[in-house]
Amino acid sequence: MSTYDENRAAWVAREQLAERMIPHIGALYRDRGVVTSLQGHRLINLSVTGLLEAHERVAQLGHAEVPLESTLRILEGLRAVAPGPSALDVARLAEGFAESDAELEDFLRTELADVLDAADNRGAGEDVVLYGFGRIGRLLARILIGHASGGRGMRLRAIVVRKGGDGDLIKRASLLQRDSVHGPFAGTVSVDEQAQQIIANGTRIQVIYADDPASIDYTAYGIRDAIVVDNTGKWRDEEGLSQHLRSTGVARVLLTAPGKGALKNIVYGINDDTITPQDRILSAASCTTNAITPVLKALDEAYGIQRGHVETVHSFTNDQNLIDNFHRGDRRGRSAVLNMVITETGAAKAVAKALPELAGKLTGSSIRVPTPDVSLAVLNLTLQRATTKDEVNDYLRRVSLHSKIRRQVGYVESPEIVSTDFVGSTHAGVVDGLATICDDVNLILYVWYDNEYGYSTQVIRVLEKMSDTHPVVYPLRREVTLQA
Known part of the structure; x- marks a missing residue:
């Protein structure tokens, strides 16, 4: 067999391993609320080539190489032990298993003991409203739709905009579907003009036309105790943003710009531990x-x-x-x-x-x-x-x-x-x-x-913290504090 044929055969074998991973990744996410990743790179909704690229990227960034066989074996083991809602790094679990003398299922049961028998207590989900639908608003929508997790996490329920004239709904949907910088939306986008809704990958998003943030009755659309994400930048202090709290159905507000005055400016990973249930208005700072x-x-x-x-x-x-x-x-x-x-x-x-x-x-x-x-x-x-x-x-x-x-x-x-x-x-x-x-x-x-996108992922992390929907990250023991 020539070198060319050998390389093609090796590639096809790698594709077959990746194909076998996809049902496990999907079932863990859909049925158990488990978000799988490879050294921080999410595996959910990746194609065969996407999974292969993720493994290559891990090695390029300086991590130890993760054989596809190891990833598949860990995924099969996770299906067997059926953990509760969590964010599991498959590469780190593979590293730990390689260092242990235990059988795979025994290792996973020990490593994930805190979430193994955890009930799925995510409830019906947290309603989210995007006030404004510009660059950041549309990227937040893309991420929220991708994180829908069966509707038991954060649920994008509505966007609020000023009406831009005839065809506004279709144009808004088109802007969600097509982006000159970030490319096409991963999925399907359609509109229900009678209901004034955009439908993206099965998520119905109510489009509400309003000029006054204090005058909307969100409960009329079945939205309750929502977090409103203000990405207009029009109001940046507590007085201005508190207008949202005067609308029926709103519980909290998150600003996607630096907050003024005494507002907490949250940078996820740094001071998100200061967020309390009593904080009704927060800022996610700037990009x-x-x-x-x-x-x-x-x-x-x-x-x-x-x-x-x-x-x-x-x-x-x-x-x-x-x-x-x-x-x-x-x-x-x-x-x-x-x-x-x-x-x-x-x-x-x-x-x-x-x-x-x-x-x-x-x-x-x-x-x-x-x-x-x-x-x-x-x-x-x-x-x-x-x-x-x-x-x-x-x-x-x-x-x-x-x-x-x-x-x-x-x-x-x-x-x-x-x-x-x-x-x-x-x-x-x-x-x-x-x-x-x-x-x-x-x-x-x-x-x-x-x-745009890097900042939007940080905003989502703050949202998950506010709504207590961020899955517990495991394995914890491999997150260490470093000294120079």
């Missing part, structure tokens, strides 16, 4: 704050940060003009697609709301550039303890692989990688190790982030 805060926390714990400056090279946003025209903001009236535009950012100061220990230590500014998505934060820091490029990169790589904030902090080393390679990244920020500059206590880091 940039989410991107840099986890990296800064890791560095401050290991080396201490004396002071620093954050410069963001940020994709243009809908707030800017396509061509030169009047704009109330400085410089933002100039064409976004033709210019680099220096502007302000509150992200550096906002870090202190999630990490009080860095209050007064950071300054920040931003340059808007002619790209539609993916931004880059340049952290210019003075540390309290000297280090080297190799040491700090190795530390951040381990943070991205093994720490409790590994879903927030990514790490990459590639001489060819550019901004579009991070479209769809689920990390809050990804450190570009090859770009690191270090001289004694002076450190410069480059952190990529998908300012």
Whole structure:
């Protein structure tokens, strides 16, 4: 057999293994509420080639290679022991099993004892309303629909928008189905014009037309005790956002922008443990704050940060003009697609709301550039303890692989990688190790982030925390706190 034929035969064998995984992944999710992943990369709804690519990506990011046979065996074992609702990392379970002397089912019963006999107490689900349906709103809708889990987790029930004229419903559905940056919606999208609903992968989303956030009776649509996600950015303080609470059927509000005043700004993975049932209005901070805060926390714990400056090279946003025209903001009236535009950012100061220990230590500014998505934060820091490029990169790589904030902090080393390679990244920020500059206590880091999708995944995590629908992550014993 030629090398060509041998390679094709090996590939077909790998495809067959991946095909055998899909029913197990689907049944665990649908029947047991189990979210399976491979070193943090979700396996749900992946195709055969998607599963093979996920295994390749794990090895490329510096994890130990996970043989397809090991993944399949763990999935079969999970079906046999039938755990309750949880988020299970198959790769980490495979690593643990390889180190044990037990039979697979005995190992899994011991490792997952806390969730093995757990009842499915997710109830009927938590109603979610998206107030606004722009860039972030539509991405949140995509993720919520993908996380539907039989309707027992967070349930996207409605979107609230201002009516844009004839054909509004069809146009809204089309914008959900097609996206110039993030590609087509994974599934089917249709409309029920009589009911004023968009139907996406079986999820009926009520479209409510309103101008006043305080005047809507959500219970008229069967929506109760909902979390309203305000992604309009029109109101950013407690007074403005509390208008939502005056509508019937609303329990809590989450803002997808930096909150002003005393509002808690939550960066998931950093200060989400401060969320309490009494918090009726919360902010998920900004995309940039989410991107840099986890990296800064890791560095401050290991080396201490004396002071620093954050410069963001940020994709243009809908707030800017396509061509030169009047704009109330400085410089933002100039064409976004033709210019680099220096502007302000509150992200550096906002870090202190999630990490009080860095209050007064950071300054920040931003340059808007002619790209539609993916931004880059340049952290210019003075540390309290000297280090080297190799040491700090190795530390951040381990943070991205093994720490409790590994879903927030990514790490990459590639001489060819550019901004579009991070479209769809689920990390809050990804450190570009090859770009690191270090001289004694002076450190410069480059952190990529998908300012749309990466931020949206962080918002979803905050939503899951607020609604107590985030599955317990296992295995816990493999999440370790790292020292540099």
